[in-house]
Amino acid sequence: MKPILEPIPLGNQKSILGFCFDKKDFETPWHFHPQHELTYIEESVGTKFIGDYVGGYQPGELVLLRSNLPHCWKNNTSQASNSKSYVVQWNLGIFPKVPELDSIHQLLKTASRGLIFDKEQVNHLIPLIKTFPDLSGQELYIQLLGILSALSKASYNTLSAASFTDDIPSEYGTRMAKIHDFVGENFGRKIYLKELADLVNLSEQSFSRFFTKMMGRPFFTFLNEYRINHAARMLLDTEEPIAQIAYACGYDSLPFFHKKFNESYQVSPAKYRKQFFQKS
Structure with a gap:
């Protein structure tokens, strides 16, 4: 690291x-x-x-x-x-x-x-x-x-809801770097809180408090944002079916994926893809 x-x-x-x-x-x-x-x-x-x-x-x-x-x-x-x-x-x-x-x-x-x-x-x-x-x-x-x-x-x-003007303790920064790397490698599957807590040597409760303090929202809210943003790129960069993209980004439920995508982009995945290629 x-x-x-x-x-x-x-x-x-x-x-x-x-x-x-x-x-x-x-x-x-x-x-x-x-x-x-x-x-x-x-x-x-x-x-x-x-x-x-x-x-x-x-x-x-x-x-x-x-x-x-x-x-x-x-x-x-x-x-x-x-x-x-x-x-x-x-x-x-x-x-x-x-x-x-x-x-x-x-x-x-x-x-x-x-x-x-x-x-x-x-x-x-x-x-x-x-x-x-x-x-x-x-x-x-x-x-x-x-x-x-x-x-x-x-x-x-x-971009950031919170402002950062002071140094982050190196221990906190190292933990966050490990978490980011883990999410990048594993977002396509089900992730358990215990995995991340063990990764940074914290209890699940302590991990949840730490992550929320650092990022301003719970871990699984952050994970959903990561997955949805990755799915959005896949919609534009590939021709894969929407269902396949959803599953590749860690969503077992297609209706849940559509709901979360709509919340983030205010359009359906299909319309998001269509609008992009209409502008191109």
Whole structure:
């Protein structure tokens, strides 16, 4: 298990890091770090976990995270392409507290819940974001400042219901990383609370309290969200029958699957699939 506190090589000589991640899988588990982060997803589909949020992701998403906000992206293992993203991370306090930058500081404060930006409004910024790995020194600083200024004027949605401004105890983070990995590997079958409690060395009652405190809802509510989001991706990415998708995502009852899907997306699975291909 990788440490939940991700070490980022920034210090007195360098306060901003820009890079391109391009591999088969997004490998980092549920983690946090004391730096802010801006991530653009160029390739890959799957599920993103931001604070207490769980939901699907797709190419073209631009997400801003304040420091210490736990997060990870889990790509679909069946995808044909690589998982590719452009990321910039920077230390707190690199922008002075002056009135002219109030909008940027307010944006970063709100990002304690995680922000996803309107694609059309930020599309012109993507070519600039993709140059971060090639920049250094004052060019990197000025470019980041300009992009954050533009983002402060763009529309966005918050992701996590809870905000995270303090470090998570490493023990808690390691437990959550194990839980996320377990769910990703086993969501297609019936999962018992005792399995997870044993996994993180807690009683079932203690596990339930711990998970609800960390994620803001009971484990089985979270598990249903995970399954429904995975089913939604399968509806768009495959031609498998709806019943087969439901069973593959851990639903023994097809009516229950339809009920939960309708609650999440306000349409039936069949209509959700139809609407997507009508727009394509």
